[in-house]
Amino acid sequence: MKDIADQEVIDIGDMDVEAFNELAVEQGWSDGMPLYLPTEEKVARFVETVRGDNRPYAPVPPRQIVPTVQSVAANAVMAGCKPEYFPVVTAALRGVLDPEYNLHGSLATTHSCAPMVMVSGPIRHKLGINCGSNCFGQGWRANATIGRALGLMLLNIAGAKPGEMDRSTQGNPAKFTFCFGENEEENPWAPYHVQRGFAPTDSVVTVMSGEGPHNLNDHGSTTGDGLLTTFAGSMSTPGANTVYGKGPMFVIIGPEHAATLRRDGFTIETIREELFRRSRIHASRISAENQDTYISTGHKPDGDWFTIGRSAQDIHIAVAGGPGKHSAFIPSFGGTTVACVRINP
Template sequence: MLTSKRIEVEGYHEAVELFYERGWTDGLPVVPPTEERVEAMVQAAGRDAGEVIGLVPPKWARATVEKIAVNAVMAGCRPDHFPVVLAVAEAAVDEAFNLHGVQATTHVAAPLIIINGPVRKDLDINAGPNCFGQGWRANATIGRALRLVMINVGGGLPGVTDKSTFGHPGKYTYCVAENEEASPWEPLHVERGFHHHDSTVTLYAAEAPHSISDHPSQMAKGILTTIADSLATMGCSNMYKAGELVVVLSPEHAATIGKEGWSKQDVKQFLFEQARRPLGEIKRAGEFYGEETLRRYWPKWVDPKDDRAMIPVVRRPEDIIVIVAGGPVGRFSLGIPGWGDHGTRAMTKKIAWAGTHDEVCDT
């Protein structure tokens, strides 16, 4: 039994305009959430409409299955997308993700959703060409559903409670699948303790993707040196505030690296060792706060008196999250810096997904 307040409007277009007037959109027209559509969404999850998934900041309002379903309809989700949306909501409201900070920060950070497992094929979630761009309903609407929940349930309003100086386009939607088939390594969810058969979402507070171009390098070290240099930049929040960051290797880059026998751990170790900048350089800019930065964010072995000390962009190799995604052609990869160590960690949640895809990837 749905308990949301009913609003009567003249028709479809009037509903679209009303939602704009009430400030209930992300700036794009929404699908009017009729009772029938919301009911179908709730049924698809097989959960009680009144079940509270969690509290969404900054209002700390209750996100029930019903309210998430209303926003998922508005986003354009199909009912079979809804179990994924619920898993995303569970990750977002987990205290360890610190959605409160992500909602309110002056930083650009927005939740990036990375999807793994059989659900990718079942729901046609794009992991291939243009996967961070437009064109796939699942990518567009699952990410959008989260943002609408953040706006309408959580009260994250730009300039009011959402103090982001710039935002970035990922605040409309930011959702990709990992291209597990093109990866020489275990997928992200297996690395994080799940089984190949499981379908998961991983939520990470992310900047927009930074393209890293390396066409000439035909060796792993060349590609990863280019990536390392692109990560350790003066204006990168990770440089001063540690935290996690994501590297997305294209299938072409991943194949070159994998062919030489590098493991994912080797990749992370290399990047940790090479993605560094001398203390003397970064003291002059960015967010260097002297004693505070040294004590709180940087590894203990950094000698504050040595301007030649090489500061790593993250505190440890494990804080670099590596996935493979993108189309089969193009020798680019992506660096996606994070928000820094602001009490947020990438969260992985299992999707309640039976699925129909029978691919078995036992290793």
């Protein structure tokens, strides 16, 4: 077969799926798990779901090419998406292309970050996106394949080949897929997309270049104040990029923890303020060399304390998951933003 890198459509003859997967590995198109065949017919069915959305894509860094809707769809097909998931996938791609998301930096970094994809609004139920028990985990096709589609796009369109453009020291299982839905029905406050100014009836994708979820286990506390003590103590981590990168982070509160916090009068704003104040890291927990580095790059301590973000506004709050006494902390890459994109109906 001649060099196929520059061909939009490739004739692979009578290749079966196993042979195609060998080709995909050889071409560097694979995340290591089996792929579906992105036939022209399948790709066309996906493209049909975004008909009318004619906004061009920005050049995708680091590779700096402008993808076609067909090449974007080919990745969603390979990931195992259903056609109706494709508007969510394209919204997620537009999210990571927000200049403030810093896609180039987040892909070329040695940090372990991967795109966290959170889906809000009515489309969660229409597509069967898991918002409840094990929402970060396996078992749900929409969660698994929407996140995987974005990961394949970053590999194939952005060019983030591990060991070449993707320089992550250790990586992160979330680089395979990390997509979940908000549990809006058990959120005693406003859903995240409404906090960001969208209508409750809008369906929205939120993306952040983040680490995997850090568990916040608290079975013992019976008050909101106690829960925040546990959350903040676990968030106070000198190894997070946000300590010196000063970027956003998510706290995904489990529904039972959320109910306790709400019962005790906490709001989104007071939770953010309390967590920001209580999660400061004492200088004694940060090496002298790191303190020098932080200070020389403009991240000055407040007395003897380093904060985990720039302000309480860096702490983003959503509710997801099912029964149980667990929540999650997801620190970001640091030099990034939390981007929200409305999904075209």
